[in-house]
Amino acid sequence: MTVLFADVVHSMDIAAAVGAERLREIMAELVNRASSVVQGYGGTVDKFTGDGIMAVFGAPVALEDHAFRACLAALGIQEEAKRLAVDVRERDGVELQLRVGLNSGQVIAGEIGSGALGYTAIGEQVGMAQRMESVAPPGGVMLSESTARLVEHATLLEEAEKLDIKGSDAPVVARCLLGVAPQRERIGSWREPLVGRELEVSTITGLLDRSMSGRGCVVCVAGPAGIGKTRLVGEAVQLAKSRDVEVFSTFCESHATDIALRVVTRLWRAAAGVMGLDDENARARVRERVPDADEQDLLLVDDLLGIADPEVSLPRIDPDARRRRLTALVNAALLARTRPALYVIEDAHWIDAVSESMLADFFTVIPQTPSMVVITYRPEYEGTLTRIHGAQTIALAPLSDPESSALVAKLLGPDSSVGEVGEAIVARAAGNPFFAQEMIRDLAERGVLQGTIGSYVCHTDVAEVSVPATLHAAIGARIDRLGTGAKKTINAAAVIGLRFTAALLTGLEVDSVLDELTKAELIDQVRFTPRAEYAFRHPLIRAVAYESQLKSDRAQLHRRLAAAIEVGDPQSADENAALIAEHLETAGDLHAAYRWHMRAAEWLRPRDALAARARWESARCAADRLPDDHTAVLDMRLAPRTMLISTSFYVGDDVDIDGLYGELRDLTMQTGDLRSLALAMAGRIQWFADHHTRVPEAATLATDLEEMATGIDCDAATKSILLNAVAMARFVNCEFEAALQVIDEIAALTHEVPAVEIALARAIRGSVEICLGDYELGRRHLQESVEQGHALPPVVSAQILFFSSAMVVLGMSQADDLVDDVHEALRRAEEFGDSSGIMAAQYSYGITLLCAEGGSPDDALDVLQRLRTDVEKHKMFKLAAATLDAVLEIDAARKGKLDEAIDVLRASFALHMSSGSRVFVGCPGEALVGLLIERGSTDDLVEAHRIVDQWPTQRLNIPALDLWWLKSRALLAEAEGNSDYYTKLANQYLRLCERLDARGRLSEARRMVNEIT
């Protein structure tokens, strides 16, 4: 039991100031209010001590969670006292303050007499409570060590203090109670004993013990609604707590599946210990936990947890880099944690995609920690979290018939009159414990069963009783039976979600009737202070309550809720934008939904590219559903499409960008917004140019855009973007003269051309010049652009270096000069850049270190190998595919996979010849011919011949792009024993290398010529 002692601070002074009469009046009021608080939490007010009260929890009725109830009462009493103090201050001009102390201890039954408690027997416990009271700060609540230990997990406590206390020799440990932990489990809900599940419980126990020993694991608990997932998790949580394992949990909700980041934010908020703190204190807490973290990283964490200082802006890094850093940081924190923890994610079938993939990243380190993760979901979920490497899955089957019977027997009780109805219930419930429970509740409400849980009797003839056909029906019938007020309340609550506050219900203009719902065990109160919060007892109850309403009523609630969320927390409007948008969309308010979708996308844009795209997609759908004559509807349809197309780079060819682009085209024709069209075209061209099967389309579209660009009236910045896209298309399509012309146009734009565009144009120019034989100028231009790149975003500097390393791949430049630059570019890209930037940086890094003297070829090949996998996986940066194939397959052939290498190169060469960039097609061509000669069968040589013979029909008249061809012909002649022809070709090759200053090829060409003599 727990003893509560409350006392007024300086009551003598108050008495002196207001007189004994008035003091008595104040005290009476205080005791009144305090008593009702105590009773509300199941305590007994025991003694009026003159200037305070004493109350006991856990006696005379045993209450299992007496300490927690006492804490709630203590906080409640303080709140009442503060309210009363306002009146007293106004009327009497004195300060009324209370100290509260709590202490818990064992009481031996029998020592407590009926009526007045036998205090003498428990004097020691009371004495300690009193001492705690005496050291509590005014307005505060102090817990003794024994109470603190009991409520540690459920409350927010100050660090322990050692206090010297009158009447005890040694210092006494005490902790100040700050509040109640928000995720506290419900109190007082009746819990039926667990039936069956022995194997599951022992499995989970074993896994928990193993986890605690340092080999953490992820456990998935799968099964249909009501089968007992949460219940099993509850067992795990109990076990964990009894082993002093900290528990952090979160849950997913059906209406929040599209709200990015929601679940992950909640889980880490819990784990970071910032629940219930205001933002400033929360930030301080995070900094305490990770004392030497990088300041920028901390800002990212603040943002993730939703506790960022609005005055401080988010670090300027790409969303991918943000993601990588957060992953690294959280993983480091998970790894650094030595105290075991249990993380629970409930109902993952409703998880949002961003949280899902972030959590999957985080959970990769769990096996190296003393932590366990439990994830529950219904069988229909097949997402990433079901496939975590090394995870254990517990699939919950229905209870067996004997188990169901046992459960039902426990719920109904031993009376013989319930036997028959029990059988009917068991048969219908089909092993679903929740269904059995709900049927029994339903029958009890209908009066078929009389009495209370565990001791029912049944006087009705079972043949005349209908039991609900489904779990839904059982719940539905119970909701139907509610009074109007309670029904309205539960309907409104269902629109809000699984958990809801009384305050939000008020925001929906609902007069809450929560008691009736709690009594019916449809909802539970899960939080008491500072604001009451409730939760549906089961997600299905929410679902049924939601579905049972008239659509129009529900729409109304959704609309009000959107407003209430916005008004309730205006500071978090951006963060809540997606949620607000979803509610408005469900309410059918498309125009408003559109605005909030767009706002949410803006907020998500620096945080997660795919999530932002999903919002633009929602905005697009909303705009498309609006009637054609809606004001500004065309602009509304255009804006999200523009964003989707211009960010299509992030999704490779997973989405129907072609279709979107066609629609955008039509829209811009209708609105005459040619600038938007031109920008979309530029984005489209860049995307085609990067794609190994769509280079010809890039070229065609570039012709259209070039024509358009002269006609439209736009600023220099826009124009430079358009022209650069054209230049890129010309480059990849080997129209080098045309590329130079366009770049001249960019150079002629006088002012306000962004540095990015200038640098990129210069990089293209340098490459073109080198290939055309103007190598001094070309090298200078390339060099200049690389230097400019240092000051530009990492993605851009990586793209610039791509051109430099492309010259290395073609044998036109030496890699050695680039070594420092590629290191730096990769570092920057990894720290700040998105994946496309990293991929470009990896490319340059790999190529350079492969080719540079004193490079590290093994490391380089490793990087390039991974890059090739990523190119395929992310479907981006395919421009690099041809050269990657060449480099990697030569290596594969060296390692014995000659046949496979030839197959890959044959396909690669054919593909890039037909629809990719022919700038690089010589690379797989040269590699293929070389390997065919090496294998050397007659067929191989015939094939090699065909390849080199084919080239003249496609020749582009760009000297550098003939080098591979000359060399291949020479080697082929040699292989065929035609030495005169070989001599001629090798010399020709050397001469061309010298004329072009093809530094990557010179020594090899010289060797070929020297071999002759």
Ligand SMILES: Nc1ncnc2c1ncn2[C@@H]1O[C@H](COP(=O)(O)OP(=O)(O)O)[C@@H](O)[C@H]1O
């Ligand atoms: N093995 C069991 N023994 C007793 N009661 C159970 C058992 N499994 C589930 N229950 C009860 O059935 C109800 C539904 O279980 P719950 O765990 O919430 O299902 P789920 O999470 O799978 O939807 C709860 O009231 C729970 O306490």
Ligand SMILES: [Mg+2]
């Ligand atoms: Mg559940």
